[in-house]
Amino acid sequence: GESVGLHLPTLSVQEGDNSIINCAYSNSASDYFIWYKQESGKGPQFIIDIRSNMDKRQGQRVTVLLNKTVKHLSLQIAATQPGDSAVYFCAENMAGANNLFFGTGTRLTVIP
Amino acid sequence: SQTIHQWPATLVQPVGSPLSLECTVEGTSNPNLYWYRQAAGRGLQLLFYSVGIGQISSEVPQNLSASRPQDRQFILSSKKLLLSDSGFYLCAWSVGVPFTSPLHFGNGTRLTVT
Numbered sequence: 001g002e003s004v005g006l007h008l009p010t011l012s013v014q015e016g017d018n019s020i021i022n023c024a025y026s027n028s029a030s031d032y033f034i035w036y037k038q039e040s041g042k043g044p045q046f047i048i049d050i051r052s053n054m055d056k057r058q059g060q061r062v063t064v065l066l067n068k069t070v071k072h073l074s075l076q077i078a079a080t081q082p083g084d085s086a087v088y089f090c091a092e093n094m095a096g097a098n099n100l101f102f103g104t105g106t107r108l109t110v111i112p
Numbered sequence: 113s114q115t116i117h118q119w120p121a122t123l124v125q126p127v128g129s130p131l132s133l134e135c136t137v138e139g140t141s142n143p144n145l146y147w148y149r150q151a152a153g154r155g156l157q158l159l160f161y162s163v164g165i166g167q168i169s170s171e172v173p174q175n176l177s178a179s180r181p182q183d184r185q186f187i188l189s190s191k192k193l194l195l196s197d198s199g200f201y202l203c204a205w206s207v208g209v210p211f212t213s214p215l216h217f218g219n220g221t222r223l224t225v226t
Binding site (some may be wrong): 032034036041042043044045046049089091093097098099100101102103104105 | 156217
């Protein structure tokens, strides 16, 4: 999951397994959430987003779940592939706030 | 389709020297433009954003400035670099109300101040 600090949380999964990356957000008034994937030396790549009026949203091989009661966001990746190895960030925006607040990321390593 | 270009990819500059990083976007009109900085092992920190030509909002008081001379051009500058300015600088664009739709990032500039 997400944490503040210099050491990234890590997650290792076997190729073909499903991955779940977690994120605890801080502000109950946040109404827009987004997941990014960042490979080494590159900029973050948009994966999927969700607004607070939804609990679940699906994309290609990815699902984002939002639990507003406990302020928790998760990204599920189905049938994880070696190309999914990267750092994954969640970000939140509170209505009216002029910023997207990013977590420090989780490093996903896929074991072939 | 929309594309975003940042250059240079890497830069090594001495303390006290000026800085100019450029970002351009293609394939969209009147985008919101953003500059973020990413320190190792940390999330992204918003530096500046712009909703239109000549309109710049600064989020973090610092040694940097930004300008938007054209609709799809965003420039990050400094008159005198500090060691603490080292980092990975990312430009991004979005459409609509800022921060309420996906930001699309470039591949960044890694700046090392020596």
